[in-house]
Amino acid sequence: MLLSDLITTLLLICSLPFFLAGTLGLLRFPDLYCRLHALTKADNLGLGLVVLALMIQADSWQVVIRLLLTWLLVLVAGATVAHLIARKAQQDGHQPWRR
Amino acid sequence: MEPALIFDLVLLLILIGLAWLLLASTDLFRAVVLFIAFGLLLALAWVRLGAPDVALAEAAIGAGITGALLLVGLGRLGSTERCRFSRAPLTFLQRLSAPVLVGVMIPSISLILLLEVHQLAGTTPGRQGLINAFLDVSGSGHGVTAVLLNFRAWDTLLEKGVLLLALITIWSLDQARPLFHQEDISPQLMGLARLLLPLVIVVAGFVLWQGDQAPGGAFQSGALLSAGILLAILVGYSLPQRWQGLSLRLLLAIGFGVFLLIAAATLLYSGYPLQYPEHLAGSLILLIELVATASIAALLAAAVVGGHPPDDLSTPAAKAPSTSGRR
Amino acid sequence: MNTVSLYAGSGIILFSLGLHALLIRRHLLRKILAANIMGSGVFMVFIAMGARGESGVADPVPQAMVLTGIVVSLCFTAVAIVLAVRINKLTGCTTLAVDEESSID
Numbered sequence: 001m002l003l004s005d006l007i008t009t010l011l012l013i014c015s016l017p018f019f020l021a022g023t024l025g026l027l028r029f030p031d032l033y034c035r036l037h038a039l040t041k042a043d044n045l046g047l048g049l050v051v052l053a054l055m056i057q058a059d060s061w062q063v064v065i066r067l068l069l070t071w072l073l074v075l076v077a078g079a080t081v082a083h084l085i086a087r088k089a090q091q092d093g094h095q096p097w098r099r
Numbered sequence: 100m101e102p103a104l105i106f107d108l109v110l111l112l113i114l115i116g117l118a119w120l121l122l123a124s125t126d127l128f129r130a131v132v133l134f135i136a137f138g139l140l141l142a143l144a145w146v147r148l149g150a151p152d153v154a155l156a157e158a159a160i161g162a163g164i165t166g167a168l169l170l171v172g173l174g175r176l177g178s179t180e181r182c183r184f185s186r187a188p189l190t191f192l193q194r195l196s197a198p199v200l201v202g203v204m205i206p207s208i209s210l211i212l213l214l215e216v217h218q219l220a221g222t223t224p225g226r227q228g229l230i231n232a233f234l235d236v237s238g239s240g241h242g243v244t245a246v247l248l249n250f251r252a253w254d255t256l257l258e259k260g261v262l263l264l265a266l267i268t269i270w271s272l273d274q275a276r277p278l279f280h281q282e283d284i285s286p287q288l289m290g291l292a293r294l295l296l297p298l299v300i301v302v303a304g305f306v307l308w309q310g311d312q313a314p315g316g317a318f319q320s321g322a323l324l325s326a327g328i329l330l331a332i333l334v335g336y337s338l339p340q341r342w343q344g345l346s347l348r349l350l351l352a353i354g355f356g357v358f359l360l361i362a363a364a365t366l367l368y369s370g371y372p373l374q375y376p377e378h379l380a381g382s383l384i385l386l387i388e389l390v391a392t393a394s395i396a397a398l399l400a401a402a403v404v405g406g407h408p409p410d411d412l413s414t415p416a417a418k419a420p421s422t423s424g425r426r
Numbered sequence: 427m428n429t430v431s432l433y434a435g436s437g438i439i440l441f442s443l444g445l446h447a448l449l450i451r452r453h454l455l456r457k458i459l460a461a462n463i464m465g466s467g468v469f470m471v472f473i474a475m476g477a478r479g480e481s482g483v484a485d486p487v488p489q490a491m492v493l494t495g496i497v498v499s500l501c502f503t504a505v506a507i508v509l510a511v512r513i514n515k516l517t518g519c520t521t522l523a524v525d526e527e528s529s530i531d
Contacts, residue, residue, distance in 0.1 A: 073298075076291060076294065077291065077295075079287075080287050080288060080290075080291040083285065083287050083288075084285060084287075084288060087285055103429075104429065104432070107429055107432055107433070108432065111432060111433065111436040114436065114440070115436060115439055115440065115443070118440055118443050118444070118463050118466075119443060121459065121463075122443060122444070122446075122447035122451070122456070122459065122460055122463065123447075127453065127455055127456065130456065130459060131455075131459070134459055134462070137463075137466075138466075141466055141470075144433065144470065145473060147429075147433075148429075148433060148473045148474060148476075148477045148484055149477050149484040150473050150476070150477070150484040150489045150492070152489055152493060153469075153473060153489055153492050153493055153496070156493050156496050156497075157496060160496050160497060160500055161466075161496050161499075161500075164500060165462065165499075165500055165503055168500070168503055168504055168507060169455065169458070169459070169503070169507070171507075172455060172458075172507035172510065172511065173455060175507075175511045175514075176454065176455055176507075176510055176511060176514055176520050177514075177520065178453070178455075179520065180452055180453050180520060180521055197450075200449060201446060201449060201450060205442050205445055205446050206442075208442065208445075209438055209439065209441075209442040212438045212441075213435055213438050216431065216434040216435065216437075216438060216471060216475075217431055217434075217435075219434075219475060225476060225478060225485035225487075226485050226486065226487045227485055227486070230486050230487075242486035242489075243486045243489050243490050243493070245486070246486045246487055246489075246490035247490045247493065247494075250487075251487070251490060251491075254490070254491065254494050255490075255494060258494045258497055258498060261497075261498055261501055262497060262501055264501075265501035265502075265504055265505050266504075268505050268508070269504060269505060269508045272508045272509065272512050273508050273511065273512065318493055318496075318497060395497075399500070402500070402501070402504040403504070405504070405507070405508055405511075406508070
């Protein structure tokens with residue numbers, strides 16, 4: 001097994017807990033705002049690790065840049081969509097969860 | 100069992116489960132959101148089957164634009180089932196027909212189809228070899244583009260016609276209404292649009308150009324552009340009043356029109372419609388794809404807006420800042 | 427059991443699920459969704475049949491036909507939604523059923 005393959009595998013394994021945490025948060029957190037918080041933060045970091053793992057496997061630098069741009073685009077779009085959902089929920093009068 | 104097959108199995112089970120959930124869901128908004136998820140996972144299935152062109156189109160058109168269409172339609176229809184049947188007394192045969200149809204016919208049709216497909220599933224060479232043999236003279240370096248715009252260009256010509264016809268039907272049935280209430284547009288969405296709109300144009304151009312050698316082409320590029328147009332509409336841009344007349348109609352029809360003209364010209368030149376002269380094939384395909392992309396983008400966006408532009412110039416159809424163009 | 431028959435079989439299951447929902451669901455938008463699922467099932471059978479060769483790349487002919495099909499099914503969806511909105515405007519219904527006064531016996 002090549003060193004690059006080993007690093008890729010390690011990065012992919014590292015990304016799994018983030019996705020798991022994000023999904024668990026989405027399923028188990030009490031209100032919409034908490035769920036958005038879990039989903040946007042954890043999954044974006046997990047995706048970053050996956051993109052990093054794929055960059056190591058890429059053949060050319062063009063592919064590396066494309067992967068990086070994809071991740072940045074997902075970050076920006078994800079942040080905006082989360083903001084829009086939260087904003088709409090607030091306008092509709094959803095109260096944040098309190099213990 | 101090899102890992103790839105397990106992946107396929109899980110993917111297909113999720114797809115079938117999603118289809119069942121979205122068709123059985125009582126909440127229609129939920130059903131539409133599940134449909135978008137279904138479309139995106141379907142794109143993954145196309146990649147697994149070695150069809151990246153279809154995957155791109157499915158993600159952009161099947162999930163994206165259709166999803167937007169369904170959400171707009173849901174907003175106009177409402178999700179409650181008004182006007183249920185007033186149950187007139189049914190005869191015995193009428194009463195029997197529904198369970199027979201649902202419980203017997205559908206399973207037997209599925210079974211027959213499954214058996215047929217299983218018989219077909221043995222390995223055959225397909226048309227790959229034939230297409231590769233003629234790829235040099237087709238004017239395109241990518242098999243799917245060559246099939247779409249040369250070998251089976253008739254299909255694509257008629258499909259452009261269907262798209263135009265669909266929009267004519269839509270325009271004759273309804274007048275365009277604002278997609279949403281434009282009291283407040285989130286500044287962050289505005290920022291995203293300013294960032295994305297130039298990027299969408301660049302990427303659409305890239306996808307169109309790449310279609311000559313690799314997956315991509317007019318459909319995918321047009322779908323991307325129309326998503327850009329819809330984003331622009333969502334942040335309040337609208338087409339200036341003076342462009343809503345003839346110029347908009349020209350833009351919508353030019354893809355089909357140019358394609359039809361080329362078909363007529365080749366009929367006169369070589370005796371068969373759409374049989375391009377060999378040295379011109381590449382340029383003709385590029386020309387068709389360029390105008391088709393512009394038309395597809397406008398047609399798809401207009402289909403989502405749904406309805407012809409308001410005739411009466413005095414009605415304030417566009418309350419939004421209409422100083423800038425479409426995007 | 428290979429990849430091709432797995433995908434083709436799933437395509438047929440999707441088609442049947444859609445057909446079932448098309449017949450028994452009442453809300454027009456749900457019928458439109460069902461017809462879209464049926465279409466996706468047909469596309470899946472097509473692409474799976476195109477992937478029979480050993481090369482791992484799908485046959486371009488079914489790919490091109492499905493590309494055309496995706497755009498045509500979008501056209502269908504758009505026209506169907508406008509028709510549904512029209513039905514809703516004229517009758518106040520979101521289903522194909524008639525109301526009690528104008529019941530067709």
